Amino acid sequence: MQTSNVLAKLEAPMIRAAVPDFRVGDTIRVHYRIVEGEKERIQAFQGVVLKRHRAGVRSTFTVRKVSFSIGVERIFLLHSPRIDKIEIVSRGLVRRSRLFYLRKLSGKAARVRDAKEQ
Amino acid sequence: MNQNPGIIGKKIGMTQIFTENGEVLRVTVIQAGCVVVGKRTLEKDGYSALILGLDDRKEKHTNKPLAGYYKATGVSPKRHLRELRCPPEHAAKFEVGSVLKVEDVFETGQYVDAQSRTRGRGFSGVIRRWSMAGSVGSHGTHEYFRHGGSIGTNMTPGRTLPGLKMPGHYGDETVTIHSQRLIKVIPEDQLILIEGGVPGPDGSFVVVRGAVKKAKKRWNVARAPEGKKKKG
Numbered sequence: 566m567q568t569s570n571v572l573a574k575l576e577a578p579m580i581r582a583a584v585p586d587f588r589v590g591d592t593i594r595v596h597y598r599i600v601e602g603e604k605e606r607i608q609a610f611q612g613v614v615l616k617r618h619r620a621g622v623r624s625t626f627t628v629r630k631v632s633f634s635i636g637v638e639r640i641f642l643l644h645s646p647r648i649d650k651i652e653i654v655s656r657g658l659v660r661r662s663r664l665f666y667l668r669k670l671s672g673k674a675a676r677v678r679d680a681k682e683q
Numbered sequence: 684m685n686q687n688p689g690i691i692g693k694k695i696g697m698t699q700i701f702t703e704n705g706e707v708l709r710v711t712v713i714q715a716g717c718v719v720v721g722k723r724t725l726e727k728d729g730y731s732a733l734i735l736g737l738d739d740r741k742e743k744h745t746n747k748p749l750a751g752y753y754k755a756t757g758v759s760p761k762r763h764l765r766e767l768r769c770p771p772e773h774a775a776k777f778e779v780g781s782v783l784k785v786e787d788v789f790e791t792g793q794y795v796d797a798q799s800r801t802r803g804r805g806f807s808g809v810i811r812r813w814s815m816a817g818s819v820g821s822h823g824t825h826e827y828f829r830h831g832g833s834i835g836t837n838m839t840p841g842r843t844l845p846g847l848k849m850p851g852h853y854g855d856e857t858v859t860i861h862s863q864r865l866i867k868v869i870p871e872d873q874l875i876l877i878e879g880g881v882p883g884p885d886g887s888f889v890v891v892r893g894a895v896k897k898a899k900k901r902w903n904v905a906r907a908p909e910g911k912k913k914k915g
Contacts, residue, residue, distance in 0.1 A: 569885070571695050571872060572712060579701060600704070623699055647705035 576622040581644045589614050590657030590677050596649035607649050615664045656680035686768045688788045689892025690715045691735050696885045710876040715785045719777045720758050731771040736761025763888050786870040792901045794862045794894035801882040803855030813848040858882045862894045864902050
């Protein structure tokens with residue numbers, strides 16, 4: 566849907582300037598600020614990007630990792646000030662825009678082909 | 684009656700805003716920029732109100748009595764006209780023909796009521812219209828999946844009680860959302876941001892006024908968003 570000019574102008578200052586060009590299938594590391602009481606620390610979450618939802622300031626992306634053999638997915642707001650930075654760990658080669666099929670797979674089958682192999 | 688100062692405007696759409704600590708607020712954006720077309724005064728009309736107009740309309744689409752009124756006040760014909768009751772002190776602040784600025788009416792931190800017309804949904808069944816649960820899908824049910832069930836008893840009272848929830852026309856009615864937080868006033872574009880949703884599709888006509896139930900209450904503005912993200 567076309568966003569109105571008024572909304573686009575309103576959202577513009579909230580949009581993060583330097584977003585690395587990561588894609589679905591890439592493995593990324595998200596550095597996320599966590600506030601615990603008074604203290605603030607940064608926690609990294611590393612995994613495969615399952616989905617990118619591109620919608621201006623409301624854009625999100627989903628990252629999946631397997632932690633102690635339990636699948637964990639997190640949906641991040643791309644332009645959230647709580648995201649400290651996003652690092653691309655490796656590029657993946659995938660043929661679809663949503664990798665939900667990974668949820669059913671485990672072990673070696675759940676890997677995404679590395680773009681560098683080609 | 685709500686006599687708190689208000690504006691008329693247009694719903695632009697919804698978006699989200701980050702607060703300073705990174706929380707997200709869902710807001711509806713409303714664009715004002717309405718013009719004071721006329722006034723009602725205590726002396727002349729027995730009550731005090733501002734007559735507001737929004738959006739120009741073509742002169743040929745204005746009927747003659749109205750066109751005469753616009754001519755007398757010197758304001759171009761407007762598409763929407765609405766009279767909003769207000770205290771005389773508030774009405775005295777504005778000239779006929781001037782733009783009623785949002786920053787003169789609202790301040791960040793107050794609560795507002797937003798009134799507009801909901802989307803029309805036509806003739807709707809009870810599940811959509813009254814959120815009834817419908818029937819079970821199995822156990823021998825047939826031709827009764829989305830029905831509303833019994834509409835009354837037999838001999839006593841022997842009739843269906845008034846006000847029973849049944850299918851019928853749904854939507855296209857005026858609905859007021861009460862006591863929403865006014866998140867931000869943006870004077871440059873004459874925008875106000877109201878937390879939560881406002882009825883109707885984008886582009887619909889909205890009346891926003893100070894909340895009738897929380898006229899004097901203020902929420903904690905210290906946590907208001909500045910509209911910019913923290914250095915990331």
